[in-house]
Amino acid sequence: MKNVLLIAGKEIQECLRNRWVIAMTLLLAxxxxxxAFLGSAPTGNVGTAALDVVIVSxxxxxxxxxxxxxxxxxxxxxVGEMERGTMLLLLSYPVSRLQVLLGKFLGHLAVLSFATIxxxxxxxxxxxxxxxxxxxxxxxxxxxxxxxxxxxGAVFIALGYLISALVRERATAAGVAIGIWLLLVVLFxxxxxxxxxxxxxxxxxxxxxSALLLFNPTDIYRLFNLAGAENISVLSNMxxxxxxxxxxxxxxxxTLVAWVIVPLALAGLAFSRREx
Amino acid sequence: MxxxxxLDHVTKRYGAIEAVRDxxxxxxxxxxxxxxxxxxxxxxxxxxxxxxxxxxTSGSIRVLGDDPAAGEFAARKRLGYLPESVSFNGALTGxxxxxxxxxxxxxxMAKIDELLARVGLxxxxxxxxRTYSKGMRQRxxxxxxxxxxxxxxxxxxxxxxxxxxxxxxxxxxxxxxxQAGATIVLSSHALxxxxxxxxxxxxxxxxxxxxxxxxxxxxxxxGLPVRIRVTVASxxxxxxxALVGPVPNWREINGHLVEFDAAPGAKIxxxxxxxDKGGPAEDVTIIQPTLxxxxxxxxxxxxxxx
Numbered sequence: 001m002k003n004v005l006l007i008a009g010k011e012i013q014e015c016l017r018n019r020w021v022i023a024m025t026l027l028l029a030x031x032x033x034x035x036a037f038l039g040s041a042p043t044g045n046v047g048t049a050a051l052d053v054v055i056v057s058x059x060x061x062x063x064x065x066x067x068x069x070x071x072x073x074x075x076x077x078x079v080g081e082m083e084r085g086t087m088l089l090l091l092s093y094p095v096s097r098l099q100v101l102l103g104k105f106l107g108h109l110a111v112l113s114f115a116t117i118x119x120x121x122x123x124x125x126x127x128x129x130x131x132x133x134x135x136x137x138x139x140x141x142x143x144x145x146x147x148x149x150x151x152x153g154a155v156f157i158a159l160g161y162l163i164s165a166l167v168r169e170r171a172t173a174a175g176v177a178i179g180i181w182l183l184l185v186v187l188f189x190x191x192x193x194x195x196x197x198x199x200x201x202x203x204x205x206x207x208x209x210s211a212l213l214l215f216n217p218t219d220i221y222r223l224f225n226l227a228g229a230e231n232i233s234v235l236s237n238m239x240x241x242x243x244x245x246x247x248x249x250x251x252x253x254x255t256l257v258a259w260v261i262v263p264l265a266l267a268g269l270a271f272s273r274r275e276x
Numbered sequence: 277m278x279x280x281x282x283l284d285h286v287t288k289r290y291g292a293i294e295a296v297r298d299x300x301x302x303x304x305x306x307x308x309x310x311x312x313x314x315x316x317x318x319x320x321x322x323x324x325x326x327x328x329x330x331x332x333t334s335g336s337i338r339v340l341g342d343d344p345a346a347g348e349f350a351a352r353k354r355l356g357y358l359p360e361s362v363s364f365n366g367a368l369t370g371x372x373x374x375x376x377x378x379x380x381x382x383x384x385m386a387k388i389d390e391l392l393a394r395v396g397l398x399x400x401x402x403x404x405x406r407t408y409s410k411g412m413r414q415r416x417x418x419x420x421x422x423x424x425x426x427x428x429x430x431x432x433x434x435x436x437x438x439x440x441x442x443x444x445x446x447x448x449x450x451x452x453x454x455q456a457g458a459t460i461v462l463s464s465h466a467l468x469x470x471x472x473x474x475x476x477x478x479x480x481x482x483x484x485x486x487x488x489x490x491x492x493x494x495x496x497x498x499g500l501p502v503r504i505r506v507t508v509a510s511x512x513x514x515x516x517x518a519l520v521g522p523v524p525n526w527r528e529i530n531g532h533l534v535e536f537d538a539a540p541g542a543k544i545x546x547x548x549x550x551x552d553k554g555g556p557a558e559d560v561t562i563i564q565p566t567l568x569x570x571x572x573x574x575x576x577x578x579x580x581x582x
Contacts, residue, residue, distance in 0.1 A: 003380060010376050017367040085363035089420070092327045092357040093380045094349050272347065275330035 007103025028119025036123040050132040059225040067156040074160025075177040112153040155217040158263040165270035217259040280459040286335035295321040297483040310474035311463040318483040319463040356426035362417030366406030381424040391419040410437040467567040487574040501537035503563040512556030
């Protein structure tokens with residue numbers, strides 16, 4: 001455990017040094033703040049709590065941005081250090097490869113959590129200060145959005161490691177990472193939508209649809225945040241899926257956790273078989 | 277003596293290339309071994325196998341009681357490794373990198389300052405490593421290899437990039453460790469440099485160990501002739517030739533200097549004759565074959581002798 005924390009600490013130190021932390025925090029804060037103020041202006045008189053609107057727009061944005069950021073910091077983690085030669089020395093030390101991987105994961109997750117909490121928190125804080133009335137349930141929904149955003153980030157960090165442990169070159173890792181991002185963030189939903197339109201509800205039942213959605217972590221995140229709380233599901237037009245879906249928040253959460261553990265375990269397996 | 281590390285019929289194949297072929301060797305406690313060979317002879321692969329960075333295709337390895345191929349790493353606490361071209365994250369300072377590695381090996385922080393001072397890196401220790409020269413990086417690599425009073429020190433081309441003064445300093449550190457009982461494996465191209473340091477020489481060629489023994493043993497096995505150089509009074513070279521008799525590679529450099537080869541067995545007799553009372557000899561120099569000559573010999577005869 002000590003080794004894991006040491007490696008995590010070094011990873012955080014490196015992310016601080018190469019300005020990853022500050023860049024990521026500023027990016028997320030800028031997006032959240034602009035959504036909080038631009039987004040709430042037109043709906044201000046409808047009567048929905050401003051924070052709920054922010055949750056809807058911000059979680060839609062999270063689906064695009066957080067996976068991208070997570071893949072950016074993680075795709076390079078193993079293959080990059082191998083190419084630069086720094087892995088050679090690290091692995092000659094009394095640490096196991098699993099410890100190295102877990103340490104990196106903890107470090108990167110800490111950096112991402114810091115950026116998300118600070119960046120998104122800034123938006124909520126600004127709303128609260130500007131006098132918007134925020135109900136307790138909105139706060140709960142906002143907090144759970146931040147936590148699941150971090151979890152979504154963890155999924156893509158783990159996927160990034162898996163890519164990094166499998167490919168031979170950094171450039172390949174970057175290419176595959178972009179491919180994975182496109183697939184899970186854009187193409188998967190488009191394909192699903194296309195299938196639904198073509199099918200006209202003949203073979204794809206709502207149960208099948210729910211099951212299919214579990215194959216994409218970004219959809220799980222979307223379901224959890226946009227269809228979870230009642231206010232928000234109405235606001236986000238997700239109530240239809242939520243009602244027919246029968247997926248409890250717990251199931252969604254567990255599946256998202258599995259989306260972290262499985263790629264991470266596979267990355268560990270691939271990394272332990274790698275030779276330098 | 278106990279074996280610190282043992283390789284048993286180890287072969288490592290990368291695709292069709294056999295980087296290391298059927299290598300068996302033992303490193304005893306406290307010995308210093310020079311690992312010698314061309315680029316691509318398999319030295320670096322051998323180090324990587326011992327550290328556990330790659331796994332042997334066949335054969336078994338034990339290092340300080342661990343099987344590195346199985347991912348065992350407890351003993352690496354007492355193992356120092358300096359890779360061939362050591363690299364660090366350039367954004368961090370020397371001190372930051374060292375304090376990370378020192379904690380991974382559970383060594384007190386005070387060791388950092390002691391070693392920084394030793395290799396003359398104290399002043400640069402708070403600068404980012406990207407500003408370091410090759411020699412400074414090499415010194416940083418050396419420091420980290422010395423953490424934890426290593427029982428086994430694997431140094432892959434340790435003196436590349438070091439100036440002569442630092443080279444000297446480096447060998448002094450090695451000697452101290454040697455006296456403290458550490459087992460040291462050095463690989464290098466600079467053979468003459470290793471000649472006085474190593475008790476044992478292992479010569480590799482294309483993945484195969486072609487010679488393995490003390491320098492004296494290797495000299496004996498190789499049976500290389502020594503070169504005898506005699507200074508004679510002007511114009512007396514022919515007189516010397518008559519005295520010595522027929523010898524291989526007779527060469528008159530100028531009127532004063534004559535050189536010839538002497539097989540190890542015939543050395544004493546030849547010198548006696550050459551320096552006979554009343555003869556023309558004024559001075560005699562004996563030139564021993566160097567490690568370079570030995571190396572060349574074993575590379576040439578590889579396949580015949582073994």
